[in-house]
Amino acid sequence: MIVDVHAHTPTHRDAVPDDERRVYTGWRTDRPVTTTNSWADYDEAMADADVSIVFNIAVDDPEAATGLPYRPEDTNTSTAAFVAADPARRIGFMSVDPTAADAVDEAERCRELGLVGVKLGPNYQDFDPLSPRATAFYGYCQREGLPILFHQGASPIRHAPLRYTYPLVTDEIALAFPELRIVMAHMGHPWGKETVVTIRKHPHVYADVSSIYLRPWVCYESLLAAVEWGAAHKLLLGSDFPIANTGEAMAGLRRVNAITEGTALPRIPDEVIEQIIHADALGALGLSLEETS
Numbered sequence: 001m002i003v004d005v006h007a008h009t010p011t012h013r014d015a016v017p018d019d020e021r022r023v024y025t026g027w028r029t030d031r032p033v034t035t036t037n038s039w040a041d042y043d044e045a046m047a048d049a050d051v052s053i054v055f056n057i058a059v060d061d062p063e064a065a066t067g068l069p070y071r072p073e074d075t076n077t078s079t080a081a082f083v084a085a086d087p088a089r090r091i092g093f094m095s096v097d098p099t100a101a102d103a104v105d106e107a108e109r110c111r112e113l114g115l116v117g118v119k120l121g122p123n124y125q126d127f128d129p130l131s132p133r134a135t136a137f138y139g140y141c142q143r144e145g146l147p148i149l150f151h152q153g154a155s156p157i158r159h160a161p162l163r164y165t166y167p168l169v170t171d172e173i174a175l176a177f178p179e180l181r182i183v184m185a186h187m188g189h190p191w192g193k194e195t196v197v198t199i200r201k202h203p204h205v206y207a208d209v210s211s212i213y214l215r216p217w218v219c220y221e222s223l224l225a226a227v228e229w230g231a232a233h234k235l236l237l238g239s240d241f242p243i244a245n246t247g248e249a250m251a252g253l254r255r256v257n258a259i260t261e262g263t264a265l266p267r268i269p270d271e272v273i274e275q276i277i278h279a280d281a282l283g284a285l286g287l288s289l290e291e292t293s
Helices: 037-045 062-066 078-085 103-112 132-144 167-177 192-201 216-228 247-254 258-259 270-277
Strands: 003-008 050-053 090-094 117-118 148-150 182-184 205-207
Touching: 050 078, 050 117, 078 090, 090 103, 103 216, 132 148, 132 167, 148 216, 167 182, 167 192, 182 247, 192 205, 192 216, 216 247, 247 258, 247 270
Parallel strands: 003 050, 050 090, 090 117, 117 148, 148 182, 182 205
Antiparallel strands: none
16 A cells, blocks of 8 residues: 655645636745645545545644645644545544644544644744643643654745754654654655654654655665665655655655666665555554544
8 A cells, every 4th residue: 555644735625716826936946836736636646645644734824834825724624624525545634733722622623523643843833842832732642642743854934943843853752752653754854864863763753755855865865874774664655745746756766776876876775665655654653544534
């Protein structure tokens, strides 16, 4: 089974009107990214995945903070509705402000809607991931078996603090909550080595490879570190839709060794690449389609 663990909820149920279309040029170096997408656009992008995990990010102004123009009050309800339309192929994660007084109440409401994990972006949501209120929420997630996917590493959004997404912060979270299942998004790009040494030591901490294949050296260096540190089995497939799609993610991983041609650089073993593409992401995160449908 191919599971894409990193996709953002499409902004529109139906075709996107021309006057609502949003395009950004700084998210990829090879082409602009259209951040307004329909349910049909999503299905086309996920065609190579058997299952995808999808979410929004809970912020006051989604377009300014994330580039995706959804109404903040629809952050979780739109994801839940989207997942409910195809529960055999979609798994929904909620997003909350973990420092808010009603964070657990919102999480409970989202669980009733069928959302089974959490997406947090401390840089976009502007909270200290090691603050007492945030860590109290992680404790709730650990008790209730809710995996958390953290944004890690760089962002093109100027106001998003990088210090909140440095991978070694996740090491501190995992030390405090050893049973909490965590995904470190983007292998913490460009801090792939820091991500690798973190996932290596914590049994329930994983990393997804979303977006790293868009930068050939970062992709190669990060995967090589995972191989050399014996942590490649902790890597999960992700596309980061709408920035890319599942097919692009798979193709990008499979051409990672192109950078080594004509050099003495070591190759990433083909079996490692296929292991990532076919990783048992649902098992790693303690999820199953039966539980989410």
